Amino acid sequence: MTYVIQARDLVQVFSTKQGRKKADVRAVDGVSLDVTPGEIVGFLGPNGAGKTTTLRMLTTLLKPTSGTATVAGFDVVRQSVDVRRNIGYVSQAGGAFSGALAGDEVVDHGLLYGMRRQDAIARGKELFAQLDLDGLWKRMPKQMSGGQKRRLDIAMGLINDPKIVFLDEPTTGLDPQARANLWEHIRRLRDELGATIILTTHYLDEADALSDRIVIIDKGKIVASDTPAHLKAAIAGDLVDLVVADTDVAATSELLARFAEQVAADGVHVRGRIAHAGASIPNLLRELDQRGLLLEAIEVHRPTLDDVFLTMTGRSLREAEAANDTTEVPA
Numbered sequence: 001m002t003y004v005i006q007a008r009d010l011v012q013v014f015s016t017k018q019g020r021k022k023a024d025v026r027a028v029d030g031v032s033l034d035v036t037p038g039e040i041v042g043f044l045g046p047n048g049a050g051k052t053t054t055l056r057m058l059t060t061l062l063k064p065t066s067g068t069a070t071v072a073g074f075d076v077v078r079q080s081v082d083v084r085r086n087i088g089y090v091s092q093a094g095g096a097f098s099g100a101l102a103g104d105e106v107v108d109h110g111l112l113y114g115m116r117r118q119d120a121i122a123r124g125k126e127l128f129a130q131l132d133l134d135g136l137w138k139r140m141p142k143q144m145s146g147g148q149k150r151r152l153d154i155a156m157g158l159i160n161d162p163k164i165v166f167l168d169e170p171t172t173g174l175d176p177q178a179r180a181n182l183w184e185h186i187r188r189l190r191d192e193l194g195a196t197i198i199l200t201t202h203y204l205d206e207a208d209a210l211s212d213r214i215v216i217i218d219k220g221k222i223v224a225s226d227t228p229a230h231l232k233a234a235i236a237g238d239l240v241d242l243v244v245a246d247t248d249v250a251a252t253s254e255l256l257a258r259f260a261e262q263v264a265a266d267g268v269h270v271r272g273r274i275a276h277a278g279a280s281i282p283n284l285l286r287e288l289d290q291r292g293l294l295l296e297a298i299e300v301h302r303p304t305l306d307d308v309f310l311t312m313t314g315r316s317l318r319e320a321e322a323a324n325d326t327t328e329v330p331a
């Protein structure tokens, strides 16, 4: 099997100062990864998990503290120029436009890669058409919408026709419609151009919808790496949520425990996890009925990636985000 990206035990330690004390932050703590051509890999994790730092090492912007990686067959440290020639990188911040017209920004970016001006113009126009930026060649980026600016970032990242594309939080800050639209473009990059795509995201639904493989990263380590379907199947099962009368909570919990794992009551909700709930629910309903336990509502939820994250790390992705948000508030 040929891999377009192969990383072994990548580590990145940042030295920081906390007051007068020096403190080391192990931002990436032994990441190994094999990516096959044409794969879309979603890096999912809370703020500060190490996603961007991993991407920066793979794109040669940051030298690993230890470990090795090859991208497009080239070593990220010893052959960084070759790596760069083969990749496109769209950074998280994006939008650092010089004040020139959109088309000129893209062409200038191509010239940086050593392209001839005519080639850069031709490729730029093609990308504008593919990315729904028609008619905006002569528009200043600051007069574009958030979604258009993000697609302009992506056009710049693709100007050299890279076969491997790194997108750092491509849809952050976009409204749902612009996000969905960008997903289409990302899928097309792979389907029509055969590109390999590595993207980072905070959004579970995005990782789920786009990725062939999801790599969950937490505190600098990979805690899971699999297809969205396998990851979801690996956890305990469907969440069954029964809503009953106050007085029936105890008896319902007792009965549900015969069908489900992790049964817990929360107010009038009695919840538990059942593998393949669809097959057990008719029996469960019959037994509830036989005992005179009346349901006010029943809901069955397929496992989400948040459940996976919770199972793998013991924290919900949203809690992890919230905790990080708090620590980032300056004292």
Ligand SMILES: Nc1ncnc2c1ncn2[C@@H]1O[C@H](COP(=O)(O)OP(=O)(O)OP(=O)(O)O)[C@@H](O)[C@H]1O
Pocket: 014, 015, 016, 025, 026, 027, 028, 045, 046, 047, 048, 049, 050, 051, 052, 053, 054, 202
């Ligand atoms: N230049 C730096 N100096 C010191 N610490 C850093 C530096 N860059 C990142 N870090 C720290 O390394 C850790 C990982 O950061 P990183 O940006 O890779 O996370 P992330 O998963 O991309 O998060 P986000 O979703 O917020 O972008 C964090 O604790 C961060 O504060």
